[in-house]
Amino acid sequence: MADAKPRNDWNTLTTLFPYLWRYKNRVLLALSLLIAAKFANVAVPLVLKDIVDALDGSKGALVLPIALVGAYGALRMASAVFGELRDAVFAKVAQGAIRKVALEVFEHLHALSLRFHLERQTGGMSRDIDRGTKGISFLLNFMLFNILPTLVEILLVAIILLQRYDWYFAAITFGTIVIYIGFTLGVTEWRMAFRRQMNDMDSKANTKAIDSLLNYETVKYFGNERWEAQRFDASMQQYETAAVKNQVSLSLLNAGQAVIIALGVTALVWLAASEVVAGTMTLGDLVLVNAFLLQLYAPLNFLGFVYREIKHSLADMERMFTLLGQNSEVQDEASAAALHTDSASIAFEQVDFGYERNRQILFDASFAIPAGQTLAVVGASGAGKSTLSRLLFRFYDVWAGHVTINGADIRTLSQDSLRAHIGIVPQDTVLFNDSIFYNIAYGRPGATHDEVIEAAKSAHIHDFVMRLPDGYDTLVGERGLKLSGGEKQRVAIARTILKNPPILIFDEATSALDSKTEKAIQAELREISANRTTLIIAHRLSTIADADQIIVLEGGRVVERGHHRALLAANGAYARLWALQQHEDEVRDDEGAAAG
CATH class of the missing domain: 3.40.50.300 (P-loop containing nucleotide triphosphate hydrolases)
Incomplete structure (x- = not known):
């Protein structure tokens, strides 16, 4: 699976979309709250400008602008409350989608052929699923609640700047944003090779660790603890190399983003201050421009991190969705x-x-x-x-x-x-790491307690079980290793008798x-x-x-x-x-x- 052909990000997103649209009313309500929060957020600097201008002593006697202060507080409160309501409404969407995807992957894995499961690497596959479901959570929360709000806010600020001030205020602001986004996208795409390599090495290391622990007895029989440690360390060394490259490239990205933002902010503040000195802008206008810069560039700076993490999440999700893309070798006919x-x-x-x-x-x-x-x-x-x-x-x-x-x-x-x-008693009976009762009842999960006990008696294991301190609640260990071969076979027989x-x-x-x-x-x-x-x-x-x-x-x-x-x-x-x-x-x- 590590060598599977990478899906593109758009395919991954379109695969995810149907899981979200099952909650379309909640999605639409969350988006409405998001837009309301951004309108309130953008209105805050406008009210702040009016407050500063009202308090400008050069224009006459000072009067406390109570209505403006009240409006300022109400807008800030509305922005925060709408944001929290948005998160609360969307929580069901995110968690429901994660649950549905995880369930479908689990069911699909059981539907795949025996050939797939004989060739799979359990440790790496379980890590892929774990990272993929976490990636969905991150993607939904940050794409919808950071990137989209920032884009809405940029649009609103653009309209205000173009209406109120000279065009070059908007030009510098959005020129900086375009350069910032272009730099971020370009470097992040370059860095994704390191992230994918990290994922591959992480999965391989986990596969080796799980495989070694599952075969603990064999390792001890042959005294190969050192050999197993060396194999695991070799995979971790490759992971370490990829992780170092990932971190160095991240530092380069962060430094470049900081330089771009610093230059843009300096240019705008210098331009606004010059206008104030010339008398074409008020102090309130300077505060307004500065407040917009802070509101835009703070999330934009975070946007760089979010975009990187979204790309990482998409890389994680593509591996999980690749499992869903595995075709079942044996399928029922439509008329079965x-x-x-x-x-x-x-x-x-x-x-x-x-x-x-x-x-x-x-x-x-x-x-x-x-x-x-x-x-x-x-x-x-x-x-x-x-x-x-x-x-x-x-x-x-x-x-x-x-x-x-x-x-x-x-x-x-x-x-x-x-x-x-069909019922089977195999040569090598593998039991679940659960109780003896659970393993017998597995033959027919809906069976009553008495039917399970009767099946155990028919398999001549009841007396043995009753002599155990915990009786039918006795845990059999991983793959049933706490039971002898004969005891495991009797559990398998009881399970088959119960299936009938x-x-x-x-x-x-x-x-x-x-x-x-x-x-x-x-x-x-x-x-x-x-x-x-x-x-x-x-x-x-x-x-x-x-x-x-x-x-x-x-x-x-x-x-x-x-x-x-x-x-x-x-x-x-x-x-x-x-x-x-x-x-x-x-x-x-x-x-x-x-x-x-």
Whole structure:
């Protein structure tokens, strides 16, 4: 993603606009308050001029201009109050837009294909989303409440100066502004390369840090703490270099802006003072010009900072919106139907598939699982066994052929309804860093408390949970690391029982367990698969001897199929795998006896 083609700023703004226009009444009210505040602000120097002229002793006896002083105070108060009301009205717009964008990015990430998530860098992606949502807040607050008000104020001041004074007052004022803005835009555009480089290095450093911490045990097993620190520091060193360039260029920009403003202010004050001495302007006029200068150049000076930060925010947002621009590889057809069945038959018909076009995994794979029966798939690692479950879940679409449920190609079914009918107990169960109750209830979030407990009992984990100090409130740790392999598998089984789907997949669900735990969990798997259509991806052949049908995959092709005894009698690929595993078991038993 770091190498994604940069979007231009206009595309980023137009992407954001619909999220704001959902609150169009609030936006319009905030803009009205903004304009009212600026009218009041511009009127303040005009009243101040009249007050100064009224107090000019050279024109006669002094009289306190009570009405003018009152108007001066009212205008200043109105400017402040309208500004605060504007902020209060717009708060819902900004926060609502941030919430909506964040939700859409989150939902879109879940809608993307498995391929995207296998290739993503979680740490960098999470940092992109975080910076992007913060960028929206900054952009809205400062673009609408600093740049736009300043432009309105510049327009109003231009009208007043041209009406009241010689044209060169306006010419100097706006000539300075044009030079200032041109200088700011030019230098800021040059500096954006450093900001983008900082973002890239920040995301990469964060990715390395998150990845290292997630694999804490592996780091400790190999004693590679120093190596991990060096990798992280290398990324941070690149970030440091970009950050130094960013700061040096910022100092150059600030110095140039200060020089431009100082020259403009000096020229205008000198011009106004000369007019007062010549008698063509009053002291009040001098105060008026000076007040306008202060009102214009103070926010204009801030405008330089705001523009820089807006450009930074746009750079941050473009990375987040790039995620929204990622197309989902697997999409529902417009006419996709919802699957509704309690009895499902599955068929793979002449399926060709590969994760990359230059590396095909399955070749003309064909087999069927009648409703309520169990089919086991065996074969060496890399034969394509786990690919079958990914295709059945429709994480990928087949290149050729069909995968059907009850005769309907799964590409014609909605993905939500398809996956609602399938339950899986994977080889490596990954749990959420939450309670055991939450992880079981995840199988059907709307389930009652009693249904969750009943599912735990069916998976034979209830007694274990009740012996824990916190019971079902026990936290399982990140990815479930506080539980053993067998305990995690039982949670996965309970979760699948609670889901209660008509189709089950056991993807080498016991291959990582010890023999005793494996036998216990195999019994539980047989219980929950009774009368359900079941696909077993098997590592140990002894666990699938009673399957209704067994197929053998070699190099992505179905080379044998039949019952356990018939396959042994055929003395083919299955028989060779069986003999090899029997020999391995005998050697293991002999080694165990010798050690005993």
